[in-house]
Amino acid sequence: MSDANEPLEPDDPGQLPSFWLWVLETLRLSVRPCGEDLFEFSVPEGQRGDFDGREVVRVAVRASRGTGPGTADVLAVDSPLGGRLLRRLQAWGPFVPAVPRHQPVSVHQLAPHLFAPYRVTGGTVRLSGCSLEDHPLLRYTYLVRRDNGEAAARLVHVDASPRPEPLEPALSASLRLDELAPRLVRPPRVSDDQLGAWLSYGEQQAALLTTADRRAEFVVAAVIWCKRASGKLLFEFGDRSAERPFDAWAQHLVDGVATPPPFRCPVTGRESYHVTATDDGRITVAESIACCECSGRRVLDSDLETCAVTGKRALAEFLRSCSVTGERVLADQLVRCTQCSQEVSPHAILAGRCAACRSLQPISRDDPRLARILGEYPKLDRWTRWRLAETDAVYVLTASSLLRRLLLVLDKESLEASHVAESFRLGRDWPEVPRAQWAEFLG
Ligand SMILES: [Zn+2]
Incomplete structure (x- = not known):
């Protein structure tokens, strides 16, 4: 009011x-x-x-x-x-169509304000649709007089939403409802029910303004048609594009009271007004761009993994999983275990041997794991003094015969061998058995 x-x-x-x-x-x-x-x-x-x-x-x-x-x-x-x-x-009343005197009336006036918040690196932004729709707000005007007639009469305005409910004074002010002009073109149609509700609201306000010594007389209700802008901004990078919808009072956009929403990266969920694209053309925000330290490619930071050894951030294709520690490690950082030849994280190695090789435990033939392995490879039955260690992915096994000793690395699921070594029982090294000769041991 x-x-x-x-x-x-x-x-x-x-x-x-x-x-x-x-x-x-x-x-x-x-x-x-x-x-x-x-x-x-x-x-x-x-x-x-x-x-x-x-x-x-x-x-x-x-x-x-x-x-x-x-x-x-x-x-x-x-x-x-x-x-x-x-x-x-x-x-003329009770309803008189009006518009805010200064509100923007064309998309042309809005476009620069819609684009202004964004910084687009390597691409462009344009409108892929924008409509200006008329939304009604109400301004009831009353002539208020004191019954004693001493004080001058005055006008009181009460602003309302079309619900109708009280309108936030800040919204009235920001939409400049106090500076009206007649609406010269035919306004959108309003149903009789709606008009009836608006009129009842106006009567209620008159009653509220009327006191023992003051009388409020309804003059008119201006139905103020305010422009609301809605549409989509289209960000284009080469042959790819992404949209961002917006919906705001046109006056707010022009005044900077409202801005279209920041762009939201569909992958990282991060929002920003700085829009750009990865080297492979995915549209995102600048804050989500990171550089692969192995390839130099500009990618999403969510595409990168951290090497557990060097701390470098790189694309998954440059990292391997250590079968012993489970760590993700840059391929060139892996260290070969001198015993089982698995390539593992340096964190798994002590004195040249991986954690699995250092923790081999004696195991009996009754152990279901060994029973399963012997079932798969009957030729192994001639070996004795089995020892076993297991990692997330593999079994590492050693066994002995009278003069020789054997080392196997088997996939835990498929039992497929990935490494076979054999040496004299007193030898220090574990010479690898060429794949062509594995059948001699595994059948
Ligand atoms: Zn090992």
Whole structure:
């Protein structure tokens, strides 16, 4: 609710107060300045009866200036001219279509403001659709008088949403609902039910404004059609594109009160106004771009893994999983175990041997793991003194015969061998058995 105390001071010196300007324009009385703080409007022929037959009415905003007998009528709520205009407005009502005087009305006006928040590196942004739709807001105007007649009458405005519910004062102000112009084109249709609800709300507000010594008279309800902009921004990088929808009051976009939403990377979920693309063309935000330290490629940081040894960030293709520790390690950082020949993380190695080789435990033939292996490879049955260690992926086994000893690395699931070594029982090294000769041991 805002009070318009009378007599209204002009918004700017030399300007007609915006409320009266709207009233005159709504009544199709075209007003123009005609001197310092003086205005005049021509009265169409059929309406002159309302203005003492005058063709032109001169208007002064302040009683103290520019007025004199026969020169100008003071325009105020309780002046004869003000009373006439309000009565004519009432006769137009109860609803009068209006628009905010300064709101943007074309997509052309909005586009620069829609693009401004974004920084697009390596691509472009454009509108892939934008519509300006009229949404109604309500401004009820009441003439409030004290019953004792001492104080001047004043105008009170009550703004409401179309629900109708009270409108946040900040929204009224930011949409500039206090500076209205007539809506000159036919407004969207409003259902009778809706109009009825709006009217009831206006009656309720009048009752709230009325007290023991104060009476509120409904003058008119301006149905203010405010432009709301909605559409999609299209970000294009080569032959790929991504969209971002927006929906905001057009006035807010122009004033920077609202901005279209930041771009959201569909993979990382990160949001930013800096939009760019990876080297392979995926559209994302600059904050999600990272550089693979092995290939130098610009990729999503979520594509990269950290090497457990060097701490370098690289694409998965440059890393391997250590079968002993489970760590992800750059391929060139893996160390070969001198015993089982598995390539493992350096963290798994001590004195040349991996953690599995260092933890081999004696195992009996009854152990289901060994029983399964002997079932798969019956030729192994001739070996004795089995020892076993297992990692996430493999079994490492050693066994002995009278003179020789054997080492196997088998996949835990398939039991497929990945390494076979054999040596003399007293030998220190584990010479690898060429794959061609594995059948000799495994059958
Ligand atoms: Zn090993």
